Amino acid sequence: MNTTIPNTHSAVNALEASLSLVNSKLHITGRAGNFEPIDTDYIPPYGDGVGYMPLQLFLISFGACAAGAVLTLLRRMQRNIDAFDMKVSGIRRTEHPTSFSEIAVEYIITSRDVTEEDVLKALALSEQSICPVWAMIKGNVEVKSIITLL
Amino acid sequence: MNTTIPNTHSAVNALEASLSLVNSKLHITGRAGNFEPIDTDYIPPYGDGVGYMPLQLFLISFGACAAGAVLTLLRRMQRNIDAFDMKVSGIRRTEHPTSFSEIAVEYIITSRDVTEEDVLKALALSEQSICPVWAMIKGNVEVKSIITLL
Numbered sequence: 001m002n003t004t005i006p007n008t009h010s011a012v013n014a015l016e017a018s019l020s021l022v023n024s025k026l027h028i029t030g031r032a033g034n035f036e037p038i039d040t041d042y043i044p045p046y047g048d049g050v051g052y053m054p055l056q057l058f059l060i061s062f063g064a065c066a067a068g069a070v071l072t073l074l075r076r077m078q079r080n081i082d083a084f085d086m087k088v089s090g091i092r093r094t095e096h097p098t099s100f101s102e103i104a105v106e107y108i109i110t111s112r113d114v115t116e117e118d119v120l121k122a123l124a125l126s127e128q129s130i131c132p133v134w135a136m137i138k139g140n141v142e143v144k145s146i147i148t149l150l
Numbered sequence: 151m152n153t154t155i156p157n158t159h160s161a162v163n164a165l166e167a168s169l170s171l172v173n174s175k176l177h178i179t180g181r182a183g184n185f186e187p188i189d190t191d192y193i194p195p196y197g198d199g200v201g202y203m204p205l206q207l208f209l210i211s212f213g214a215c216a217a218g219a220v221l222t223l224l225r226r227m228q229r230n231i232d233a234f235d236m237k238v239s240g241i242r243r244t245e246h247p248t249s250f251s252e253i254a255v256e257y258i259i260t261s262r263d264v265t266e267e268d269v270l271k272a273l274a275l276s277e278q279s280i281c282p283v284w285a286m287i288k289g290n291v292e293v294k295s296i297i298t299l300l
Contacts, residue, residue, distance in 0.1 A: 032206035064178050067176075071176060099285040
């Protein structure tokens with residue numbers, strides 16, 4: 001199966017990022033590729049809340065990864081996607097480490113031909129082998145998928 | 151120990167993000183909080199390379215999380231940080247899932263009083279219990295730390 005699925009993460013086998021602290025609290029700027037730098041921070045009193053919390057960035061990373069996998073797989077099934085939106089929410093542990101114990105992902109797909117079975121099939125493959133961010137949290141975080149077809 | 155370490159991720163127990171596909175390939179915009187939206191994409195031919203790849207975003211999320219933990223712990227040891235930079239690089243598996251098999255993190259710390267032992271101590275605690283992103287990939291990704299004191 002692997003040989004038939006395009007590797008949407010390209011042939012780049014190493015990826016890099018650089019980060020710099022920019023104040024005396026926890027405001028950090030992150031860079032990768034040639035893209036607009038991303039401000040990260042924590043909410044008061046630890047930081048000034050001027051940027052994404054690392055866990056918020058994680059949700060976007062995970063969401064974009066799952067979206068890329070599901071979209072690629074649905075298109076390979078010759079399905080038409082008119083609109084694709086996601087809501088991702090993570091429930092954090094109350095004790096350290098305050099990581100996500102559970103992440104809920106709602107896939108909101110506008111399409112004339114996508115069925116719930118199609119999405120379930122794409123999700124199973126994405127979790128199993130196509131979405132690398134999902135693979136890195138496997139066994140540590142429970143992921144729930146919600147499918148909304150419009 | 152947990153009760154003595156400030157929870158830099160705040161009292162917020164649930165975090166949310168939303169994502170929307172914005173073209174007919176894989177260009178997706180991610181949002182969380184009130185921050186500037188983040189463009190994500192894949193490189194050609196899958197996408198147009200107009201935004202961060204999800205795995206690049208992951209490196210920034212992980213780096214900012216580890217940085218926040220290490221900085222907080224060093225400051226609690228009464229250490230002075232004049233500058234703090236990081237380089238994070240991830241080596242990807244060549245087969246699906248093309249997740250990071252290994253992440254190398256270089257901590258470049260400019261300080262008059264931080265010692266390598268201080269950083270090692272902070273890193274051990276960060277990995278063990280303070281950095282939530284690190285906790286979520288535990289057992290799945292090998293993380294190597296490099297300490298550079300200036």
